[in-house]
Amino acid sequence: MLNTRLLGSMADSPREGKRAGPPHFTQLTDMASEFVGGTILFATDDFFAPAENLIKRDSPRFKEHTYTEFGRWVDGWQTRRKRSPGHDWCVIRLGVQGLIWGFDVDTSYFVGDHAPRVSIQAANYKEDKQPEIPQREVRTGVGATPEEFEAIAELKSSDWNHLVPMTELKPGTPASSHNYFPVSSQQRWTHVRLNIFPDGGIARLRVYGTGQKDWTAxxxxxxxxxxxxxxxGACVGFSNAHFGHPNNIIGVGQAKSMADGWETARRLDRPPVLESDENGVLLVPGCEWAVFRLAHPGVITQVEIDTKHFKGNSPDSCKLDGCILTTQEEEDMVRQNWDLPGHKWKPLLPVTKLNPDETHLLDSLMPELQDVITHVRFTITxxxxxSRLRLRGFPSSICLLRPREKPAMRFSVKAGFRSNL
Known part of the structure; x- marks a missing residue:
């Protein structure tokens, strides 16, 4: 699994002439995706295709010989050929707000009509400081109205920080459609502005990074x-993810389908005939697991396990354990595939029977509040x-101290522990 602390030492993204896979940051969350709540706030023009296509979760598609009343059907954002001063741009409010590690400007299937150049800017607005921007309608064949220009002007987006300077883009052929841009900024971001020069089309904009919350507020x-x-929060290890990655279950909002959850393959070590104990829990030898690093060390008081959409393939039971790990210990465990000594884990939830297509609200069984947890291991049998795992609780106040403040509660943390895991 990707360790974001190692991203700063990554080599630059692959350029033309090098045969290499996508950069490591593409394993992170797409913070702009509609799947996590990303929203298009404004676009100068949506003549051939709306800017909302930029943040679709699915990969771009191609339909040959398919036309709309405005021109060829395209799966992306495409503006008209500009015949007035200026250039086209759009503003996106990130669904997951935090650190940006890299961008993918995808020009798939835009050949002869891709945007020739691009730049990307970003800004950080506190929740109570964000200007009210009217919700826009998804439309084609039109440009932004004077009223929309007036509303977006409140954000002063032309003055935002440049994370990607003006750079030429490659056309959307299979060999050159992905334009990767690593980012070295350590600042939290809430909005991005995509500039294309002067006009044209882009299929997708992926904004890869990790969420970050202002816990002091x-x-x-x-x-x-x-x-x-x-x-x-992030998944940092798992046993099996045949049909869906464990990161899905800590995603934003409710799962829309089984594709939004974590689903494993059927274990081949299941007994030919299944039996259960006196509590109805299956007696089987195997299990699957996923380990998560918490967004902030803290005390877990309530566990929510949702099997929504999993009607014939939910687990029989589950359990949850927690531990506290330093940065170095986590890195060691990733290399060892989480073969962690048993005494490190503390039970947060005992073996619990699960029902299909149901939300389970359970109290954590942590016996002492002073046990701060940094990682959890979620085991299904x-x-x-x-579809979803929610671990509600309270961040460790010792990690929130400002200078000269005293902790409101007594939490013990191992020597050498860093809160910014």
Missing amino acids: SDPTEPSDLVTIAYG PDGGV
């Missing part, structure tokens, strides 16, 4: 989901699918 009396990708 959190209500200390209200529990937060400590594992969600929106705040920086024998196999199957889960």
Whole structure:
């Protein structure tokens, strides 16, 4: 699994002439995707195809000989041929807000009509400081209205930080459609502005990174989901992900289908005839597991396990364990495929029977509040699918201290532990 602390030492993205796979940052969350709540706030022009296509979760498609009343059907954002001063641009509010590690400007199937150049800017707005931008309608054949230009001007997006300077793009042939741009900034971002010069088409914009929450602004009396990708949680190891990655279950919002969850293959070591114990839990030898790094170290008080959409393939049971690991210990465990000594894990939830297509709300069984958790291991038996895992609790206040402040509660943290895992 990708360790974001190692991204700073990555080599530059592959350029023309090099045969290499995608850069490592593409394993991170697409923070702009509609799947995690990304939203197009504004686009100068949507004549041939709307900017909303940029943030679709699916890969671009091609339909030969298919036309709309405005021209050839394209799966991306395509503006008209500009005949007035300026250039086209759009603004996206990120669904997951935090650190950006890299971009993929995908020009798939745009050959002869791709945007020749691009630049990308970004800004960080606090929740209560974001200007109100009217929700736009998905449309084609039109450009932005004067009222829309006036509303977006409140963001002053032309002054935002440049994360990608003006750069030439490659046409959307199979060999050159992905234009990767690594980012070295350590700042939190909430919005991006995509500039194309002067006009043209782009299929997808992927904004890869990790969520980051301002924990000092959190209500200390209200529990937060400590594992969600929106705040920086991440899967750092798993046993099997045949039909869906474990990162899906800590995603934003409710799962739309089984494709939005974690689903494993059927284990081949299942007994020919299944039996259960007195509590109805299956007696089987195998299990599957996933390990998650919390977005912030803390105390878990409530566990939500949702098997929505998994009607004939949910797990029989599950359990949850937690531990505290330093940065170095996590890196060691990734290399060892999480073969962690048993005494490190502390039970948060005992073996619990699960029902298909149902939300399970359960109290954590952590005996002492001073046990701060940094990682959890979610185990399902024998196999199957889960749509969402929510771990609600309270961040460790010792990691939130400002200078000269005293902790409100006593939390113990191992020597050498760094809160910014």
